[in-house]
Amino acid sequence: xxxxxxxxxxxxGIILPNEFIPILxxxxxxxxxxxxxxxxxxxxxxxxxxxxFTVEIAINLSPIQLDDANFLKNFFAxxxxxxxxxxxxxxxxxxxxxxxxxxxxTKLNEYxxxxxxxxxxxxxxxxxxxxxxxISGIKIDKAFIKEMFEKKNFEILKTIINLSKxxxxxxxxxxxxxxxxxxxxxSLNCDEVQGFLIAKPALAKDIEHLFRGPFLxxx
Numbered sequence: 001x002x003x004x005x006x007x008x009x010x011x012x013g014i015i016l017p018n019e020f021i022p023i024l025x026x027x028x029x030x031x032x033x034x035x036x037x038x039x040x041x042x043x044x045x046x047x048x049x050x051x052x053f054t055v056e057i058a059i060n061l062s063p064i065q066l067d068d069a070n071f072l073k074n075f076f077a078x079x080x081x082x083x084x085x086x087x088x089x090x091x092x093x094x095x096x097x098x099x100x101x102x103x104x105x106t107k108l109n110e111y112x113x114x115x116x117x118x119x120x121x122x123x124x125x126x127x128x129x130x131x132x133x134x135i136s137g138i139k140i141d142k143a144f145i146k147e148m149f150e151k152k153n154f155e156i157l158k159t160i161i162n163l164s165k166x167x168x169x170x171x172x173x174x175x176x177x178x179x180x181x182x183x184x185x186x187s188l189n190c191d192e193v194q195g196f197l198i199a200k201p202a203l204a205k206d207i208e209h210l211f212r213g214p215f216l217x218x219x
Contacts, residue, residue, distance in 0.1 A: 039078065
C-alpha cells in the first residue's frame with residue numbers, strides 16, 4: 001500500500017503540509033482540495049489496476065472536511081461514480097478527529113471504507129477506547145519509533161501492538177529509518193512499516209517499479 005501525500009511545488013521549492021494545511025483549514029479551502037485529492041487517488045488506483053497492480057492508497061482526512069454537512073453525501077457520490085473498489089481506499093484520521101466525528105466515521109466504516117488512526121500515541125485518549133471505535137487499524141507515531149530502544153518507549157510500543165492485535169487491528173509503524181528498528185518491529189509482530197528505510201516520498205510514476213519486485217529493503 002501507499003499513502004497519498006500533499007506537497008506544494010512553488011517557485012521557491014517544495015513547501016511541506018505543516019506550512020500550508022493550517023491555512024487551508026482556517027479558510028475551509030481544504031474541503032474542495034480534499035475532494036480533488038480523493039479524485040486523484042481514485043484515478044491512480046484505476047491506472048495501476050490497468051497496469052496489473054492492485055494497490056491500496058491511504059488518504060488523510062481533515063476534521064474540517066468532516067465538519068462540512070455535505071461531506072458524506074458528496075464523498076459517497078464521488079466513490080459511487082468512480083466504480084472504484086472501496087477495499088483499496090484507506091482513510092487516515094487523528095485521534096482527536098475520531099472522537100469529534102465518531103458518528104460520521106461510523107458511517108464511513110459501514111459504507112465499507114477502512115479507517116486508520118494516524119500518528120497514534122500523540123493524542124490524549126485512553127487505550128481502552130480502541131475497542132469502541134469503528135477502525136481497521138492504527139499507525140504508531142514516528143516519535144515512538146525514533147526512541148523505541150529506550151526501555152520505557154519499547155514497553156509502551158509493545159503494549160500498543162499487543163493490545164491492537166488482541167482487538168484484531170492492523171498495526172503500522174511510521175518513521176522507520178533503520179534495519180534495527182525494522183527487525184525489532186518484526187519481533188513485536190508489527191504488521192507493516194512505513195518510512196525512509198522502505199521508500200522516500202515520490203511521484204506515482206517513480207514508485208511503480210517497486211510493485212514489480214523483488215524489493216530489497218534500503219535499496
